[in-house]
Amino acid sequence: MSSAGYEGTCNPKDIEAAADILTKAKHAIAFTGAGISTESGIPDFRGPQGLWRQYSPEIATIDYFLTHPKDFWLFYRMRMSALFIAKPNRAHMALAELERMGIIKAVITQNVDGLHQAAGSKNVIELHGTMKRAVCLACGRTYPMDVVIRKIDSGQVPPLCDECGGVLKPDTVLFGEPVKDFDRARELALMSDAVLVIGSSLSVYPAAYIPIFVKEMGGKVIIINMEPTELDYIADVIIRCKAGDAMTTLLNEIKSKMGNQ
Ligand code: APR
Numbered sequence: 487m488s489s490a491g492y493e494g495t496c497n498p499k500d501i502e503a504a505a506d507i508l509t510k511a512k513h514a515i516a517f518t519g520a521g522i523s524t525e526s527g528i529p530d531f532r533g534p535q536g537l538w539r540q541y542s543p544e545i546a547t548i549d550y551f552l553t554h555p556k557d558f559w560l561f562y563r564m565r566m567s568a569l570f571i572a573k574p575n576r577a578h579m580a581l582a583e584l585e586r587m588g589i590i591k592a593v594i595t596q597n598v599d600g601l602h603q604a605a606g607s608k609n610v611i612e613l614h615g616t617m618k619r620a621v622c623l624a625c626g627r628t629y630p631m632d633v634v635i636r637k638i639d640s641g642q643v644p645p646l647c648d649e650c651g652g653v654l655k656p657d658t659v660l661f662g663e664p665v666k667d668f669d670r671a672r673e674l675a676l677m678s679d680a681v682l683v684i685g686s687s688l689s690v691y692p693a694a695y696i697p698i699f700v701k702e703m704g705g706k707v708i709i710i711n712m713e714p715t716e717l718d719y720i721a722d723v724i725i726r727c728k729a730g731d732a733m734t735t736l737l738n739e740i741k742s743k744m745g746n747q
Contacts, residue, residue, distance in 0.1 A: 496727035496735055503723045504682070504708045505739035508589050511680035511706070516581055517696045518595045518602070521685020521711060525575040525730045528568050528599055532687045533713065537565075548662040555644035555653050562656060563638050566631065569598075569617055574605035577684060580733035582606035589740060591678070594671045596686060596693050598658045611674070613665045613693050615658040620645065624652025631656070668692055675699035680706045685729050688717040710736075 508514050520530035531538045541561065544550055551558045574582075582605040584590040592609040593602050598617040602610045620634045621627070627649050634654055637645035645654045659665050672695070675681065681700040688694045688709075694717065697707050701720045709715055710725040710732045718724055725732045 494727055496725055496732045498735075500723050500725045501732070501735050501739050504710075504725060504736055505743055507680050507706045507708060507723065508584075508682065508736075509740055509743045511589075511678075513591055513678045514589060514680035514682060515674055515678045515700075516584075516590050516593045516682045516684060517686065517693075518581075518593060518597060518684045519686025519688075520597060521687075522577050522581075522729050523572065523575070523597055523599050523601055524685070525577065525728065526572040526599075526601060528572050530685070532689065543661065546660055548660040551655060551660055559638060559644045563635065566617065566635060570632075570635075572599060572601060574601045575730050577729040577733040578602055578605035578607070580737040581684070583737055584740070585609065587740070587744070590682065592674055594674065594696055596690065598656075611667045611671050613659070613668065613671060615656075615666055617656055617658055619657045620654040621657050622647035622650065622652040623655050625650045628657065629654060665692060671696060672699060676703055678703070678705055680708065683707065683709045683711070683715075683717075683721075684733065685711060686715065687711075687713070688715040 521533065524530050530536045545558065545561050578601050581590060581593060585607055592611065593607050594611045594613060595602055596614050598614055600616060600618050618631055620629050620631060625647060627647055634645045647654060675696045676699050678700050681697045683697050697717055701707050706722045707720050708723045709718060709721045710729055712728060
């Protein structure tokens with residue numbers, strides 16, 4: 487991919503092709519990754535400034551959490567600063583509008599930042615859980631993350647359960663843990679005739695099966711991503727530009743197509 491994708495404008499032909507697919511689709515869904523949230527100030531994992539270029543992904547495994555809970559939480563506390571001030575960006579807002587218009591029926595996300603819900607998306611499946619709360623591994627009690635941050639900032643690292651003293655874990659899915667709601671996500675994908683992939687390298691399974699399920703059922707795959715992804719070969723349309731620009735232009739193109747119908 488030429489570097490133009492980083493500063494470049496979105497190719498109008500690709501936007502038009504994507505709008506054509508989405509306005510004709512009977513049941514289109516969105517599948518999102520960390521790339522949709524970088525314009526909100528949250529780093530992704532494998533992009534040029536991705537987290538896994540500075541840290542080993544090993545820090546996000548359940549084994550590492552169980553053996554090094556203190557270091558794990560210090561890493562997460564650093565991540566949480568960006569997460570807690572982040573606001574939905576134009577891409578999240580456009581996707582929520584497409585749901586209100588009936589074009590997108592659901593959002594299946596790998597993200598844990600809650601920005602889709604904050605933007606107004608209603609039907610959201612969080613395959614990798616959420617950073618908004620933590621859970622006690624011993625008794626299952628849950629805590630809002632702002633309460634947990636106060637525990638950490640007052641020196642309780644790892645943060646502990648008030649009830650039973652058990653160690654708290656963010657309610658996110660770590661490598662080595664089963665993803666959440668995968669059956670529901672797969673069902674949705676198998677009944678969809680189009681999937682709009684936004685900001686994912688499509689390199690982590692089982693999440694990356696979602697666009698594959700849509701393709702296998704004869705559906706169309708649209709990928710919005712600044713860099714090549716591992717599933718570009720199954721894409722019907724690839725939009726190689728920033729998600730905020732792509733989604734804003736795509737929303738306007740869909741509105742004008744619907745206005746002319
Ligand atoms: N617009 C378009 N694409 C973008 C933007 C942007 N503003 N910012 C980043 N990207 C692209 C990057 O080029 C990259 O290819 O988004 C992609 C993000 O890929 P990853 O960082 O691999 O994120 P993701 O696919 O969500 O990772 C999946 O891996 O570490 C685990 O649990 C973590 O859920 C995450 C999973």
